Amino acid sequence: MAVGIRLEAIGKRFTHPTRGEGWAVRDVTLDVPPGQFLTLLGPSGCGKTTTLRMIAGFEQPTRGRVFLGGRDVTTLMANRRDIGFVFQSYALFPHLTVFENVAYGLRIRKQAEAELRRAVDEVLELVGLAGHARQFPHQLSGGEQQRVALARAVVIRPQVLLFDEPLSNLDAKLRVHMRSEIRALQERLSITAVYVTHDQDEAMAISDRIAVMQGGRIVQLGTAEDIYARPATTFVARFIGRTNVVRGRVLGREGGALVVLVCGRRLLAGADEAPADGAEVAVLIRPETVELRPAASDHDSAVIESRVFLGEKVDYVISWQGERLLVAAYDPIRRGTFAPGDRVDVRLPTEGVRVLGDEPAP
Amino acid sequence: MRAFTGEAGGPTLANVWALLRDPAQRQAFWNSLLLGTLVGLGGTALGLLFAFAATRAGLGRAWRLALDAATVLPLISPPFTTAIAMIFSFGPRGLITYHLLGFSGGSAYGLPTTLLAETLTYFPIAYLTLRAVLAGIDPNLEDMALSLGSSRWQVFRRVTLPLAVPGLANAFLLLFAASLADFATPLILAGNSFPVLPTQAYLQITGLFDFKGGAVLSFALLVPAFGVYLLQRFWVSRRHYVTLTGKAGAQTTVKSLAPWARWPLLAGCLAVAAMVLYFYALLGYASLVRAFGADETFTLAHYRTIFTSGGKAIRDTLIIAAIGTPLGGLYGVVVGYLLARKRFAGRRTMEVVTMLNYALPGTIVGIAYLLAFNDPPLALTGGASIIIACYVFRYSPTGIRATVAILQQLDPAIEEASLGLGAGSGTTFRRVTLPLVLPAFFAGLAVMFIRSMTAISATIFLVSIDWTLITVRILENMTELALGAAAAFSVLVVALVFVALALIRLALRRLRHAAPGEMSGVLGG
Numbered sequence: 001m002a003v004g005i006r007l008e009a010i011g012k013r014f015t016h017p018t019r020g021e022g023w024a025v026r027d028v029t030l031d032v033p034p035g036q037f038l039t040l041l042g043p044s045g046c047g048k049t050t051t052l053r054m055i056a057g058f059e060q061p062t063r064g065r066v067f068l069g070g071r072d073v074t075t076l077m078a079n080r081r082d083i084g085f086v087f088q089s090y091a092l093f094p095h096l097t098v099f100e101n102v103a104y105g106l107r108i109r110k111q112a113e114a115e116l117r118r119a120v121d122e123v124l125e126l127v128g129l130a131g132h133a134r135q136f137p138h139q140l141s142g143g144e145q146q147r148v149a150l151a152r153a154v155v156i157r158p159q160v161l162l163f164d165e166p167l168s169n170l171d172a173k174l175r176v177h178m179r180s181e182i183r184a185l186q187e188r189l190s191i192t193a194v195y196v197t198h199d200q201d202e203a204m205a206i207s208d209r210i211a212v213m214q215g216g217r218i219v220q221l222g223t224a225e226d227i228y229a230r231p232a233t234t235f236v237a238r239f240i241g242r243t244n245v246v247r248g249r250v251l252g253r254e255g256g257a258l259v260v261l262v263c264g265r266r267l268l269a270g271a272d273e274a275p276a277d278g279a280e281v282a283v284l285i286r287p288e289t290v291e292l293r294p295a296a297s298d299h300d301s302a303v304i305e306s307r308v309f310l311g312e313k314v315d316y317v318i319s320w321q322g323e324r325l326l327v328a329a330y331d332p333i334r335r336g337t338f339a340p341g342d343r344v345d346v347r348l349p350t351e352g353v354r355v356l357g358d359e360p361a362p
Numbered sequence: 363m364r365a366f367t368g369e370a371g372g373p374t375l376a377n378v379w380a381l382l383r384d385p386a387q388r389q390a391f392w393n394s395l396l397l398g399t400l401v402g403l404g405g406t407a408l409g410l411l412f413a414f415a416a417t418r419a420g421l422g423r424a425w426r427l428a429l430d431a432a433t434v435l436p437l438i439s440p441p442f443t444t445a446i447a448m449i450f451s452f453g454p455r456g457l458i459t460y461h462l463l464g465f466s467g468g469s470a471y472g473l474p475t476t477l478l479a480e481t482l483t484y485f486p487i488a489y490l491t492l493r494a495v496l497a498g499i500d501p502n503l504e505d506m507a508l509s510l511g512s513s514r515w516q517v518f519r520r521v522t523l524p525l526a527v528p529g530l531a532n533a534f535l536l537l538f539a540a541s542l543a544d545f546a547t548p549l550i551l552a553g554n555s556f557p558v559l560p561t562q563a564y565l566q567i568t569g570l571f572d573f574k575g576g577a578v579l580s581f582a583l584l585v586p587a588f589g590v591y592l593l594q595r596f597w598v599s600r601r602h603y604v605t606l607t608g609k610a611g612a613q614t615t616v617k618s619l620a621p622w623a624r625w626p627l628l629a630g631c632l633a634v635a636a637m638v639l640y641f642y643a644l645l646g647y648a649s650l651v652r653a654f655g656a657d658e659t660f661t662l663a664h665y666r667t668i669f670t671s672g673g674k675a676i677r678d679t680l681i682i683a684a685i686g687t688p689l690g691g692l693y694g695v696v697v698g699y700l701l702a703r704k705r706f707a708g709r710r711t712m713e714v715v716t717m718l719n720y721a722l723p724g725t726i727v728g729i730a731y732l733l734a735f736n737d738p739p740l741a742l743t744g745g746a747s748i749i750i751a752c753y754v755f756r757y758s759p760t761g762i763r764a765t766v767a768i769l770q771q772l773d774p775a776i777e778e779a780s781l782g783l784g785a786g787s788g789t790t791f792r793r794v795t796l797p798l799v800l801p802a803f804f805a806g807l808a809v810m811f812i813r814s815m816t817a818i819s820a821t822i823f824l825v826s827i828d829w830t831l832i833t834v835r836i837l838e839n840m841t842e843l844a845l846g847a848a849a850a851f852s853v854l855v856v857a858l859v860f861v862a863l864a865l866i867r868l869a870l871r872r873l874r875h876a877a878p879g880e881m882s883g884v885l886g887g
Contacts, residue, residue, distance in 0.1 A: 058778050078781045085782040091775035095797045104793075105783035156783060 002034035002192050003069030003159045005055060010064030011216075012050050024050040026216035028064075032194060037186055039195045041203040042213035043239070048196045049164055051213070055194060056162050057081045068159055084153030084191070088165040090145045092137040098124070098148050099133040105156035123155040126185065143174045150182065154189060161186060163195040167202065175199075179206045200240050204228070212236050229351075230272065233358045237284045244325045245356070248283040250275050258355055263321035265300070267348055271355035282356040287328040289352020292316070295343035304342045320346055390557040391582055394542055397476060397558060398586070401541035402534040404481040408634055409488025409533055410526075415631045416489075417496040418522075419624050432635035433486035435642060438863065440816040440855040441546030442836050444479040446848055447641035448551060450648055476551040482638060483547065484540045488533035495529030496522070514623075532594065539590045542583065543723030545819040546833075550840055559583045560725045560819065567729065567823065577733070580726040587723050642856070649849035664850035668835075672851065675835040680858075682749055682831070683814035690754040690810035694761020695803045699795070701762065702769035716759055724819025727756055732823045746829045749821050756820060757813040761806020768802050769795075801870060808866045815855050815862075 012025040025047040032038045040048035053059040055066060057078035065074045073081050093101050099120055106116045124130050127147040137145055146166060153161060163182070167175045183206050186193045197203055203210050204224040211221045212235075220232045231237035234245050248260040248267075257268040258275075262283050275281055295301035302320035314337050316327045325346075329335065338344060415421065416429050436444070452475055499522060507517045545560035552558055563579035652661050668676070700706070701713055731752050776798075780790040818833040825834050832851055839848035 056782060058781070077786075078778070079784045079786055082784070083782055085779065087773075087775040087779060089773050089775050091773055091779040093776060093780070093794055095794075104780070104785075108784045108789065152779075152783070 002190050004034045004067075005032040005160055005192060005194065006030070006067040006070075007051070007055070008065040008067070010051070010054055010061040010066060012047070012054060012059060013062040014050075023062075023216050025054070025061075028213075028216075028218055030211060030218065030221070032192055034069075034192055035190045037183065037193045037195065037206065037208045039197060039203040039207040039210045040213055041197060041200060041210050041239070043198055046213040047216040048198075048213050052162055052164055052194060052196045055160070056083050056085050058085075082156075082159045084156060084158035084161045086149050086153050086161070086163045086166045088168055090137075090149040090166075090169075092145055092148055092152075094137055096136075097133065098129060098135050098137070098140070101137065101148055102151045102155050104152065109156065119155055120151075123151045127151045127181075142170050143178065146170060146178060147181075150185065154185065154191070157189075158191065161191045161193040163193065165197055166195075167197075168199075175202070176205075182206065204240075212239060230270070230354065231284065231356065232272065234282050234284075234356050235358075237354075237356060242287050242326060242328070244285040244287060244323075246283050246285065246323050246325070248281050248355070250277050250279045250281055250355070252277055257350060260353075260355060262348075262353070263323050265321075265348075267353050268350040269353040269355050270350065273355075273357055275355065282358060284354045284356055285325060285348060286352045287315075287326040288313075288330065289349055290325065290327045291347040291349070292318070292327060292329060292338065292344040293347070294338075295345050298343065300345070301343045302346050304338045304340050304344060307337065307340055309337070318344065318346070387562065387579065387582075390559050390562045390579075393473075393552075393556055394558040394560075394583070395586060397473070397480070397548070397556075398538040398541040400477050401480045401484060402538040404477065405485040405537040406488045406492075406530060406533045408481065408485040409490075409492050410530065411627065411630050412485075412489040412634070413492035413496050415627050416493050419627055425628075428635070429631060432631075432638050433489050435638055435856070436483045437486045438812050438816065438856065438859040439483075439642075440833050440836060440852050441544075441818045442550055442833075442840060442848065443645060443852045443856075444483050444641055445547050445550035446648070446840070446845060446852065447644050448475045448479050449845065450644050451641075471551055471555065473552075473556050476548050476556065479547050479551055480541050480544055482634075482641070483544075484537050485634075487536050487540060491533045491536060492526065492529050495526050499525050535590045535594050539587060539723075542586060542590075543725070543819060545725055545822075546837070549837070560723060563725050563729065564822065567732075577729055580723070580729050583723050584726060587726075645849050646853055648846060649853050651846070664846040665854075667844075667847050668850050668854065672832070672835050672847070675830045675832050676854070678746070678829050679815060679832045682746055682753070682829070683811055685746075686750040686753040686814050687807055687810040689750065690758045691761055691803050691807040693754055694758040694806035694810075695765050695799055697758070698762040698765025698802065699769065699799070702766045703795075716755075716762055724756075724817070725823075727752065728820035728823035731820070745826075749824050749829060749831070752820055752824060753810065753814050753817065757810050757817070758806060760809040761802060764802035764805045765799050768799050772798060804866050804870050808863060811862045811866075812859055815859050 007028050007030040010025060010028050011023055013021065014024045015021050028047070028051055030038075040051055042048050050059060054061050055068075057073065057076060057080075061074060065072055067073065068081060068083075078085075093104065096104065102120045102123060103116055106119060111119070121130070121133075124133055127150055129144060129147050129151065132140065132144065132148075137148065140148065146169075149166070166182070167178055170178060179202055182195075195203075195206060207224065209221065209223055210227055211218045212227065213219065214235050220227055220236045222230075227236060227240050231240060237243045237245060246262055248262040248269075251259040251261055251266065253259060253274070254268060256270075258271050260267055260269050260281065260283055262285075267283075269283060292302075300321075302318040302325075305317045305319050305324070308315040309332065313328050313330045314332045316329065316338065318325050318327055329337070412429055412433060416426055421429075503521055503525075504517050507521045508514070512520065543560065545564060548556070548558045549561045549564065552561065559579055559582060563577075563583070566579060649664050650660055650662070652659050652663065697712070697716060701709065701716075731748060735748055772795075777790055777794060780794045781787070785793065816833060818831070818837065821831060822834055822837070825831055832855055836848045836851045839845070839851065
C-alpha cells in the first residue's frame with residue numbers, strides 16, 4: 001500500500017574536515033503523494049542525496065520533520081522505517097549469493113521459509129535474474145548487480161522506494177534501458193518513489209514530478225514539461241536542456257506576453273513575473289525553437305559560425321547582433337543544412353522566448 | 363623503565379652515562395647500526411630484484427608460485443635456521459669452506475656471515491612490500507612514458523623507480539628495524555668479534571643477572587628503533603603515490619622490461635632461491651645424519667631425542683600456540699573494528715599503543731614484561747600466561763591492520779543497506795560485518811601461529827623450567843653444539859607451520875567469495 005512522504009522545512013548542518021561548518025540542506029519542504037515518482041535533480045553538492053538520506057533515516061535532520069504516511073518518523077532509525085533503498089554502489093553483500101542478498105530483508109522479518117522462497121523467486125523473475133540465484137555479486141555484470149539491488153529493495157514491499165543515483169555506474173545504453181525498467185516496476189508495484197540524479201534526461205524520462213535543487217534548497221518543482229518550458233531561473237534553464245540566455249530590456253506588454261528588446265529586435269516573450277518597464281532581464285531562447293532561413297538581405301541577418309552534424313539534427317553556432325546563439329535544426333536530411341559562413345535570417349517564435357525570474361548575468 | 367633507576371631507586375641518568383663511556387658497549391651500538399644498514403641495503407636490493415621479476419617479467423603462474431615459495435620459507439622458519447645452515451656451510455668442517463674449497467679452520471663467525479644470514483632471512487619482507495608497490499603502479503603510466511619516446515631503461519629510471527621510492531624507503535626501514543631487533547642470528551654467528559646490542563643485553567641479563575645493564579642496553583636500542591618508527595610514520599607514509607584508481611583500467615601488458623633482460627633477472631632470482639633452498643636442504647640433511655661433517659651415516663636419533671627429551675618443549679609450545687592463536691586472532695579483529703568504525707576518546711592512543719608493542723625490538727619487550735610482572739601483585743613470570751600475553755599483544759597488529767584495511771575498503775553503504783532492510787546494528791554486525799572481516803581474522807591467526815612457533819627475542823626472557831619453548835631449546839642445543847638436534851627441531855617447526863598455514867589457506871579458500879583478504883602481512887620479527 002503506497003504512502004505519501006512529507007518533508008517539513010528540513011535542514012542538515014554538517015561539519016566538513018576541511019571546509020568547516022555549513023548547511024548541506026537548508027530548508028526543504030516537499031509533499032510526495034502516494035504512488036508518485038519524484039526526482040530530486042541537481043548538480044553535485046546541491047543537497048539532493050542528503051535529503052534522500054534523511055528520508056531513509058541514514059541521516060538525522062538538524063531541523064524540521066519527516067513524515068511517512070502521515071506518521072512522524074524524524075527520530076526513527078532507518079531499520080524501523082520500512083524503506084527500500086537502492087545505492088549508487090549497489091552495496092550488495094559480497095559474501096551472500098544473489099538469492100540470499102534478496103532474501104536478507106525477509107529473513108530479518110522472520111518470514112517463513114516457503115513464503116520467502118516464493119517471494120524471492122518471484123521478484124528475481126520480475127527483474128530477469130531467475131537463473132542467477134546461486135551466483136555471487138562479483139560474478140554478475142554491472143547491470144545485473146543493479147537488478148539484484150533493485151530486487152532486494154522491492155522484495156520487502158517497502159512503503160517507499162528510495163534511489164541514490166542508481167544508474168550512474170552503468171554505460172549509456174544500459175542506463176536508458178534500466179530507467180524504463182525501474183519506472184515500470186515502480187508503476188506495477190505502485191510504490192511511492194524518490195529518485196536522486198544529476199542527469200536531466202534521466203529525470204525527465206522517469207519522473208512524475210521533478211524537484212530541481214540548488215544550494216540546499218528546492219528552486220523549482222513541477223513536471224518535466226513545466227520545468228523545461230517555463231524554467232524559473234537561469235540556473236534551472238541551464239540545468240534542464242540546452243539553453244541560450246541573453247540580455248534583454250523590457251519595453252512593455254502586449255496581451256499576455258512581455259515585449260522585450262533582444263539583439264536590437266522587439267520580441268514577444270512569456271514570463272511568470274512582470275518586471276517593470278525598462279528593467280534589464282535575462283532572456284531564455286531554447287536552441288530548437290530558433291528558425292533559420294537563407295538571408296533575404298544583409299539587413300539584420302546572422303552568420304553561421306560552426307556546424308556539427310549529429311544525424312537527427314544539426315547544431316549551429318550563429319553570430320547575430322553581437323550575440324552568439326546555439327541553434328538546433330532538426331531533420332537535416334529532408335530540410336538541408338547551412339555551411340559555415342552562410343548568412344541566415346533568424347525567426348524567434350514567442351513560445352521559445354522566455355523572461356527568467358532572476359537578474360541577468362553581468 | 364628500569365634504565366633510569368639508580369641504586370637507591372631514585373631516577374638517574376648515571377646508568378646511561380656509564381653505558382656511553384664503556385667502549386665495548388659503544389662498539390656494540392655502532393655494530394648494530396652498521397649491520398642494520400647493510401642488511402637494509404642488501405635485503406632491499408634482493409627484494410626489489412624479486413618484486414621486479416614477479417610484477418614486470420611477465421612470468422607464468424608456476425614461476426610466480428616458485429618465487430613465492432622461495433620467499434615464504436625464511437618468513438616461517440624458526441630463528442637460527444639460516445645461522446645453523448651457515449655454520450654447516452662455512453664452519454670449520456663446513457660443506458663449502460672445508461669440503462669444497464679445502465680450507466680448514468675457517469671461521470663462520472663475524473660480520474660477513476651474520477650479514478648474509480640476516481639478509482637471506484629478512485629480504486622476503488622487502489619482497490612483499492615492494493611487490494605490492496610495483497603491482498600498484500598502473501602499467502598505463504609506463505605505456506605512456508614509452509609512447510612519449512622513453513627507452514625502457516629511461517622508463518624504469520624516471521617513472522617506475524621514482525614511484526617506488528617510498529616503497530623502497532619503507533622496505534629499507536623495515537629491514538633495518540628487523541636486523542636491529544634480531545637477536546637469534548648474531549647470538550650464534552656474530553661471535554665475540556662483532557658484538558651487537560640485543561645479544562649484549564641478553565648476556566647481561568641471563569649471564570650476569572644484571573637487569574639494569576640489560577635495560578640500559580635495550581634502551582640504547584630503543585633510540586634508533588624509535589627513529590625508524592618516526593621516519594616511517596611521518597616521512598614514508600606521506601609519500602605514497604596512489605596510482606591505483608579502483609577502476610578496472612584498460613588491460614595492458616607490461617612492456618617495460620626488454621625480453622633479453624628477463625633472463626639475467628630470473629637468473630639472479632634463481633640463484634638466491636637456490637641458496638635459500640640449499641640452506642633448508644642442508645638443514646634437513648643434517649637432522650638425519652649422526653654428526654654433520656664428521657659421521658654422515660643415516661639416523662633418526664635426533665628426532666628421537668627431540669621427541670623424548672625435547673617433548674616438553676614441543677608440548678608447551680603447542681599448548682601456548684593453541685591458546686594464544688585464537689585469542690590473538692580475536693583480539694586483532696575486535697581492536698581493528700573499534701579502530702576503523704568507532705569514534706571514541708583515546709582512539710589515537712589505542713592505535714599508537716597497539717603498534718608500539720609491535721614496533722619495539724623484541725628484547726626490549728621481553729625485558730619490559732620480565733620487569734613488569736616479576737613482583738607481586740602481578741608475579742606472572744615463569745608462567746604460560748605471560749608468554750601468551752606477550753604473543754597476543756605483540757603479534758596481533760597484523761590482524762588489526764588487516765581488519766582495518768578490509769573495513770576501510772568496505773563501502774559503508776553495505777552496512778547501511780542492511781540497516782535499510784530492517785536489521786538493527788547488532789544484527790548488521792553479526793550477519794554482514796563479521797563475515798566480511800573473516801579473511802583478516804585468518805591472516806591474524808596465521809601470523810599468531812607462525813610467531814608462536816618461531817619467536818624468541820622477547821620470550822627468551824619469559825621462559826622457565828615450568829614452561830619452555832622449542833625455539834629456546836634450539837638455542838640451548840646450539841650452545842651445547844648439538845647441531846643435529848637443533849636442525850631436527852627446526853625441521854619440525856617448519857613442518858608444523860606449513861601444515862597450519864595449509865589449513866588456514868584451505869579455510870580461506872572456502873571464503874574466497876568474500877572480500878579479498880591479504881595474506882601478505884606476515885612481517886616483523
